[in-house]
Amino acid sequence: MKKIHVTTTVNNDNVEFLCDPRETLLDVLRDRLNLTGAKEGCGTGDCGACSVTVDGRLVCSCLVLGAEAEGKKIATVEGIAKGEELHPLQHKFIEYAALQCGICTPGILVAAKSLLEKNPDPTETEVRYWLAGNLCRCTGYDKIIRAVMDTAADMREAS
Amino acid sequence: MNDLSNKGPVAKPLPHDAALLHVTGKARYIDDIPMPVDCLHLAFGTSPIAKGRIQSMDLSEVKASKGVVAVLTADDLPFTNDVSPSIHDEPLLSDGTVNHVGQPVFLVVATGHNLARAAAKKGKIDYVEETPILTMDEAMAANSRFEDGPRIYTKGDPAAAIDAAPRSVKGTFEIGGQEHFYLEGQAALALPQEGCDMLVSSSTQHPTEIQHKVAEAIGLPMHAVRVETRRMGGGFGGKESQGNALAVSCAIAARHTGKPCKMRYDRDDDMIITGKRHEFRITYRAGFDNDGQLLGVEFHHMTRCGWAQDLSLPVADRAMLHADNAYAIPAIRIESHRLKTNTQSATAYRGFGGPQGMVGIERVMDHIAHDLGLDPVELRKRNYYDAPNNRVRADNTTPYGMEVTDFELHGMTDQLLETSDYAARKAEIAEWNKGQSRLKRGIAFSPVKFGISFTLTHLNQAGALVHVYQDGSVHLNHGGTEMGQGLFQKVAQVAASRFGVGMDVIKITATDTAKVPNTSATAASSGSDLNGMAVKAACDTIRDRMAEFLSERHQCDAKAVKFEDGQVIIGDDVMTFEEAASQCYQGRISLSSTGYYKTPKVKWDRIKGQGRPFFYFSYGAAITEVVVDQLTGENRILRTDILHDAGASLNPDLDIGQVEGAYVQGTGWLTTEELVWDDKGSLRTHAPSTYKIPACSDRPDVFNVDLWDGRNPEDTIYRSKAVGEPPFNLGISTFLALSDAVSAFGDAYPALDAPATAEQVYTTIRRVRDGV
Ligand code: FES
Ligand code: FES
Numbered sequence: 023m024k025k026i027h028v029t030t031t032v033n034n035d036n037v038e039f040l041c042d043p044r045e046t047l048l049d050v051l052r053d054r055l056n057l058t059g060a061k062e063g064c065g066t067g068d069c070g071a072c073s074v075t076v077d078g079r080l081v082c083s084c085l086v087l088g089a090e091a092e093g094k095k096i097a098t099v100e101g102i103a104k105g106e107e108l109h110p111l112q113h114k115f116i117e118y119a120a121l122q123c124g125i126c127t128p129g130i131l132v133a134a135k136s137l138l139e140k141n142p143d144p145t146e147t148e149v150r151y152w153l154a155g156n157l158c159r160c161t162g163y164d165k166i167i168r169a170v171m172d173t174a175a176d177m178r179e180a181s
Numbered sequence: 182m183n184d185l186s187n188k189g190p191v192a193k194p195l196p197h198d199a200a201l202l203h204v205t206g207k208a209r210y211i212d213d214i215p216m217p218v219d220c221l222h223l224a225f226g227t228s229p230i231a232k233g234r235i236q237s238m239d240l241s242e243v244k245a246s247k248g249v250v251a252v253l254t255a256d257d258l259p260f261t262n263d264v265s266p267s268i269h270d271e272p273l274l275s276d277g278t279v280n281h282v283g284q285p286v287f288l289v290v291a292t293g294h295n296l297a298r299a300a301a302k303k304g305k306i307d308y309v310e311e312t313p314i315l316t317m318d319e320a321m322a323a324n325s326r327f328e329d330g331p332r333i334y335t336k337g338d339p340a341a342a343i344d345a346a347p348r349s350v351k352g353t354f355e356i357g358g359q360e361h362f363y364l365e366g367q368a369a370l371a372l373p374q375e376g377c378d379m380l381v382s383s384s385t386q387h388p389t390e391i392q393h394k395v396a397e398a399i400g401l402p403m404h405a406v407r408v409e410t411r412r413m414g415g416g417f418g419g420k421e422s423q424g425n426a427l428a429v430s431c432a433i434a435a436r437h438t439g440k441p442c443k444m445r446y447d448r449d450d451d452m453i454i455t456g457k458r459h460e461f462r463i464t465y466r467a468g469f470d471n472d473g474q475l476l477g478v479e480f481h482h483m484t485r486c487g488w489a490q491d492l493s494l495p496v497a498d499r500a501m502l503h504a505d506n507a508y509a510i511p512a513i514r515i516e517s518h519r520l521k522t523n524t525q526s527a528t529a530y531r532g533f534g535g536p537q538g539m540v541g542i543e544r545v546m547d548h549i550a551h552d553l554g555l556d557p558v559e560l561r562k563r564n565y566y567d568a569p570n571n572r573v574r575a576d577n578t579t580p581y582g583m584e585v586t587d588f589e590l591h592g593m594t595d596q597l598l599e600t601s602d603y604a605a606r607k608a609e610i611a612e613w614n615k616g617q618s619r620l621k622r623g624i625a626f627s628p629v630k631f632g633i634s635f636t637l638t639h640l641n642q643a644g645a646l647v648h649v650y651q652d653g654s655v656h657l658n659h660g661g662t663e664m665g666q667g668l669f670q671k672v673a674q675v676a677a678s679r680f681g682v683g684m685d686v687i688k689i690t691a692t693d694t695a696k697v698p699n700t701s702a703t704a705a706s707s708g709s710d711l712n713g714m715a716v717k718a719a720c721d722t723i724r725d726r727m728a729e730f731l732s733e734r735h736q737c738d739a740k741a742v743k744f745e746d747g748q749v750i751i752g753d754d755v756m757t758f759e760e761a762a763s764q765c766y767q768g769r770i771s772l773s774s775t776g777y778y779k780t781p782k783v784k785w786d787r788i789k790g791q792g793r794p795f796f797y798f799s800y801g802a803a804i805t806e807v808v809v810d811q812l813t814g815e816n817r818i819l820r821t822d823i824l825h826d827a828g829a830s831l832n833p834d835l836d837i838g839q840v841e842g843a844y845v846q847g848t849g850w851l852t853t854e855e856l857v858w859d860d861k862g863s864l865r866t867h868a869p870s871t872y873k874i875p876a877c878s879d880r881p882d883v884f885n886v887d888l889w890d891g892r893n894p895e896d897t898i899y900r901s902k903a904v905g906e907p908p909f910n911l912g913i914s915t916f917l918a919l920s921d922a923v924s925a926f927g928d929a930y931p932a933l934d935a936p937a938t939a940e941q942v943y944t945t946i947r948r949v950r951d952g953v
Contacts, residue, residue, distance in 0.1 A: 049295075058213035059206020061414070063364045064448045068869035071364055099206035112204040116196050119834045122842060123665025124203030125210060125364045125414030154878040157869065159362050159415050160665045161838060162845030163880040 030091040032057065033101025041088040047081075048072045050088035051098060059099035059128040063157065070156030073129035074098045080136040082155075099128035102135060110180075111135055111173045118169035122160035130156045134170045142178055146171060189678035189745070191899050194834035198670040198689050199412065199663075210414050211368035211384045212445050220370075221250055223430050223444035224297035226287040226304040227454065228279035231313035231523040231862030235277055235286070239305040243289060246303055248296030251437060253288040259436070260400040264429050266390055266422035271489040271526065273398070273429055279308065280488035281523050282863045283453035285426065290434045290442065298447065313523035315862045317462055317483045320520035327490050327519040334501050334790030336580045337512030339468075342477025346468025350548045354465070355934040356537055358485070359458035359530055359850045360866075362874050363664075365414020367424050367455065368445035371395075371431035378405045379432050384413045385424040386662050387702035392694045394425045395432040403694075406432070411691035416664035417846070418529030421702045422491055423455040452867040456528030457856065459496055460485040463541040473553055473560040477512040480504050480541055484534075486519050487526035493519050495636050496527070496534035498787055502794060503538035505580050507590050507630040508546075508564040513580045523862050529704060532909045535631055536847065540935065543627055543913050547920055551930045556607075557917070558598065558626045565590055566630075569894075582791045587894050589800040590628050593824050597626075600885070601804045601822035610806070614925045622819070623922025624806040627914040631907035632795030633706055634783050640701040641780035641796075643711035647676065647719040649727075649772040653759030655680060655687045659776075660700025661712035662692045666905055667835035668708040674831060675713045675898060679720035681744030682758050697775075706799070706903035709831060711778055713898035719776025727761060730770045782895075797895045799902045800826040803844065803911035805881070807918040811926060811950070814943025816919060818848070820883040823911055828893035828902030837886050840908040844886075847912020849875045851935045852919070926950040 025040040032055060039054045048065075051057045051074070063071030065084050072083040075097045076090075102109045111134055114120070121127045130153060137144060137152045144152070149170050150163075158166065202208035226243065243252050255262050255274040265271035275286040287304060291297035314325050343349050369383040369391075379399060383391045388408040396403045408428070413420055427444045434442040446454065464481040482500055486493035501515045546564075550557035566585040567577045578584050598604065603626065610622045635641050645659040657676050663669045673687045680686070694700070701711070727749070728742035737752035744750075749761040756764075765772060785794035803823045809816040823844060827836040853873040857865045866872040892900045916937055923931040923942060927949035934941060947953050 052213075056215070057206075058209070061210070061365070062212075063366075064869050066448070066868055066870060069364065103205055108204065115204050116200040119194075119196055119200075119838050121197060121200060121203050121665075122667070122838055123364070123413060123415045124197070124199060124208050127203045128206040131204060150878045150880065154876045157362075157364065157874060157876060159364050159417070159846065159874060160842045162841035162843075162875075162884075163877045164841050164884045164886075165838065167877065167880065 026089045028089055028092050030094055030096060032096045033098060043089055045088045046084050047086040047088050047091055048083040051083060057098050057100050061125050061128065070133060071126055071129045073132040073156065075132065075136055080133055099132055102131055109135065110177055114169040114173045118165045120161065120165040120169040126156060126158040130158065130166060138174055138177065142174060144174060189681055190674040190684050191678040191831055192829065193674065193832065195670060195674065195684065195832060197667050197835065198673060208412065210365050210412065211370055211382055214370060214382060216443065217441050220441040220443055221290050221292060221434065221438060222294040222297045223434055223442055224289045224301040225285035225454065226289065226301040228275065228282060228284040228286055230279060230308055230310055231282050231315065233279055233308040233310040235275060235279065236307040236309050240287060242303040242305065243300045246300035248292040249289060249300045250292065251290040251434065253433070253437070258433060261397045263397070264394055264425035265489060266425065266492060267490050271491070273426055281525055283525065285454065288430055288434065290438060294445070313862050315522055315524060315858065317485050317520050320522050321483065321518065325521045327486055327493055327521055332498065332501065332517045333514065334580055335514045339477035339479050339512040339514045342512040343466055343468030343479065346476045347470050348552065349466065349468045350552050351466040352548060352932055354463045354541065354544050356461040356463065356540060357936045358460040358527065358856050359854050360452055360856060360872055361417045361419030361457065361530060363413065363415030363417060363419055366446045366448055366451040367420065367427050369424060369428040369431045370441065370443045371435040372441045373435045373439055377401060379435065381406065381408045381428050381432060383408055383410055383424050383428045384420055385410055385428070386413070386416045386420045386664060386704055387422070388662065388692050388694050389700045390422065390702065391424060391428045394429050398429045399432050399436050408694045409691050410662050413662065413664040417531045418533065418704060419455065420664070421529040421704050423528055449867045453864055456487060456491060456526045458530035458850065459493065459527040459534060459537065461500065461537040465541065465545050467545045467549060469549055473549060473555050473563055475508060475510050475564050478510050478545060480515045482515065482517040484517065484519055485522050485524065485527060487522055487524045489526040491526045491528050493527060496529065498534070498636055500534035500538035502581060502632055502636070503535040504542055506539045506542045507561070507566060507628045508542065509566045509574055509577060510580065511576065515580065524858060531843065531846065532906045533705065535906065536910050539629070539910050540913050540916065543917060547917055548930055551924060558594070558603065561628060562594060581794065583793045583795065585798070587797055589826050589889065589891060590630065590802065593800060593802050593826065593889050594628065597802045597804060597822060597824040603804055606806065619812060620808055620810055621922045621925040622806060622808045623918045623920070623925065624804065625914050625917030625921050626802065626804045627911065627917055629801040629907055629910040631799045631910060633710065633799055633903045634780055634794060634796045635701065635705045635707060636785055636787065636794045638783050638785055641711065641783055642701065643715040643778050644697040644700060645712060645715035645719045645776040646696045647716065647723060647774055647776065649723055649762050651763050651766040653686065653757065653762040656690060657687050657716065658690050658693065658696045659712040659716050660692065660697045661708040662703040664703070666708065666839060667832060668703065668712065671709045671831040671835060672712050672716050676716050676720050679717055679724060680758060682747050706905035706907065708905065709901065710897055710903050711780070714778035715776040717776065717898060718778055719774045722774040722776065723772055726770050727765050730765055730768050731761060797893060799904070799907040801908050801911050803914040805914040805918040807915065807922055809919065809922045809942055811946050814939035814946065816939065816942055818881040818915060821881040821885070823886045824889050825908050826889040826891050826902060827904045828891055828897065829900040830888055831899060831901045833888055836888060836904045839904045840886055841884070843908035844911045845875050845880065847909040848915040851912055851916040852937050855936050855938050923949055
């Protein structure tokens with residue numbers, strides 16, 4: 023099969039790659055661009071471990087084709103911190119012990135960040151339902167929700 | 182020097198050791214390890230039928246498929262064809278017969294993961310189908326089982342006690358299995374080394390077992406195989422034996438091709454191929470007096486073990502060992518049937534049979550409370566084992582003859598009833614329910630007493646390796662594996678405390694069979710108990726050597742040398758730990774040591790069912806409130822209160838995280854997580870689209886979790902207690918709360934089965950309400 027040439031930006035870097043027409047964005051990120059922060063938990067859009075944003079919209083990268091990245095802006099967990107400086111969500115996830123095995127964490131951070139960008143003052147119910155597509159088998163979610171709520175409060179105060 | 186008052190980092194709520202890597206996406210799991218370009222990828226071709234013989238195999242299309250480098254069948258395997266952790270009854274690739282849908286039949290080696298999977302679908306295999314044994318009833322009828330007959334543990338004469346009792350209840354109760362759903366699927370990677378040596382990275386709770394099976398499979402001594410595990414993306418027991426097949430396949434393919442080989446299961450493959458929690462059917466009969474004192478109980482356990490033995494015997498044993506939970510039962514008999522069926526080989530899962538045994542007796546208590554109209558908490562308290570400081574019973578031993586000497590639940594129950602405001606809420610709920618027709622609320626309490634130690638006594642051992650470098654930095658290694666539970670951090674806290682240094686001095690390193698040999702699986706909640714002690718032993722050896730050398734130099738007593746706050750205090754002199762390490766090195770003092778620990782006191786005869794299988798017990802208690810909708814059976818958790826006993830916690834944040842996660846997982850097991858096999862033995866719920874683990878939206882609206890302010894009376898690492906599995910059982914309170922809510926619809930006992938899915942709740946409400 024002929025490979026497709028794609029030009030895009032990932033975490034604000036210009037990127038070009040060749041991919042198979044059927045290759046998912048998740049596989050492109052992981053296998054071609056060495057960005058292994060997004061994980062495959064199911065490959066069917068049901069777990070959220072592969073969450074990234076495309077032009078600011080939260081998607082499961084396992085359901086997006088690599089070819090669809092053409093001309094778009096992709097953001098992944100690797101771009102959340104600015105260099106050494108962590109994003110407030112990242113600080114809070116550490117502080118609240120909102121992670122155990124950590125494999126769901128990248129997807130949950132991407133999803134939570136996208137929520138706070140849309141809605142800086144979410145209710146707890148909004149957080150719970152926004153993150154309902156991100157499965158975590160370890161934590162039981164309580165600390166995750168608290169970390170997100172507290173980050174939102176801090177960020178509102180800071181802005 | 183052993184002063185507990187100065188514990189350093191121990192007992193501090195420090196974050197997970199890899200938290201920074203996790204939040205930045207830099208933590209590497211097996212599939213994230215950078216690959217050599219020539220790495221090959223593997224996939225299994227699997228059986229579409231539950232039982233039969235292979236008549237002919239045509240793999241030409243598989244071989245011709247794009248990217249395929251090799252296709253292997255059982256005939257191509259150079260040495261042993263076995264990946265069983267117990268009795269060599271589990272061929273890696275079918276030996277001519279197939280025993281469940283999803284059993285690996287051939288192995289594809291290809292240049293890409295998707296190419297290997299695509300090729301694996303192209304096998305043309307003719308089978309002679311046979312009638313499979315799928316259900317427990319079919320297995321009982323065919324006497325298809327492991328071991329010659331049932332295991333039976335008995336205390337007293339329960340049949341006579343029940344027959345003579347003023348009252349009795351009986352019933353049968355189905356308990357479904359559970360998929361682990363570790364978010365990282367099974368994965369392994371093998372890199373061929375010079376000579377014929379093999380380096381394997383595996384997502385496993387048991388690197389030594391992987392080493393052992395790989396060595397057998399490629400015909401080498403264990404010393405030629407090195408297995409490394411940095412972390413898993415969740416394990417929960419599912420990576421105790423189920424990673425063997427992938428690691429062995431990678432090693433065989435790497436030996437065959439001379440290239441690095443990687444294998445990871447796609448989620449569907451993972452769910453179809455690997456074992457799950459054992460399904461049970463528990464039948465019971467219990468006799469009691471009018472005050473609810475238990476007089477005798479009989480349990481009949483049937484457990485569906487699947488096609489291979491795997492760890493089923495100790496799992497079923499542990500179910501028997503938890504059939505009493507927290508209750509002193511004067512006469513009891515537990516009969517356990519380990520049934521062999523043509524389904525995935527059920528395996529270890531958090532609690533290892535304990536939860537199934539425990540939910541059995543909790544079901545009995547629920548039934549008795551309903552029968553007597555007695556408050557279920559009061560009933561339970563009346564039957565508790567005695568507390569050590571208030572012995573009243575003549576006999577405070579378990580059904581297997583172990584004296585209960587550390588019972589904490591009296592105090593814990595009272596505290597939890599108070600903090601959760603149980604009595605007032607129960608009254609308020611009863612009142613509220615009267616005014617409702619569609620919705621009813623329910624509330625329930627459940628206690629946990631969970632035995633800690635491997636019941637296979639020889640597994641209760643651990644090793645560690647610690648180096649202090651001449652710059653004062655410390656390299657830490659032990660046999661435990663990290664699956665998210667925070668073991669590495671807890672053990673590092675122990676090491677830092679022994680040397681009196683900060684956490685930044687300690688380097689946590691991947692589990693490695695070349696550093697610490699002959700380890701046990703990180704399982705049975707034993708990780709920090711065993712490895713913490715082994716690391717302490719290693720650190721203390723080095724510290725004592727350092728103290729002796731420095732005290733001689735400074736002419737003081739070695740016992741007076743103190744290691745604290747990054748300093749070493751030698752009589753009147755003080756130096757940094759770094760200086761001390763450097764001086765010791767120059768004084769030719771060995772700064773490296775192994776450490777070893779074996780659990781004392783345990784002794785157990787699993788055939789007789791007598792002895793002390795456990796070093797101690799961990800305790801917990803939960804109160805859960807739910808609401809159910811009679812039109813749909815849908816339900817949700819409104820509030821949960823938990824008090825859990827982690828002894829003197831090594832790290833309260835990590836321990837509370839374990840408790841919360843375990844409760845939610847235990848709740849999932851008994852409520853939404855339903856495994857459905859069709860009548861051909863094919864698992865129909867093999868992806869998160871059809872198998873529903875709790876999501877963020879399912880978490881209790883109010884969730885209060887606290888640790889009991891306790892201390893292990895046994896001499897464990899800093900008097901802490903194991904915390905991995907015990908809180909899983911707290912999820913039983915959710916199940917009982919649903920039973921309570923359903924019972925508000927009518928007079929009959931709900932006799933709810935597990936998992937109590939919305940459908941199950943709906944039909945049970947109809948039975949209770951309308952008698953249909
Ligand atoms: S891997 Fe994309 S949603 Fe699960
Ligand atoms: S921390 Fe393990 S899946 Fe979320």
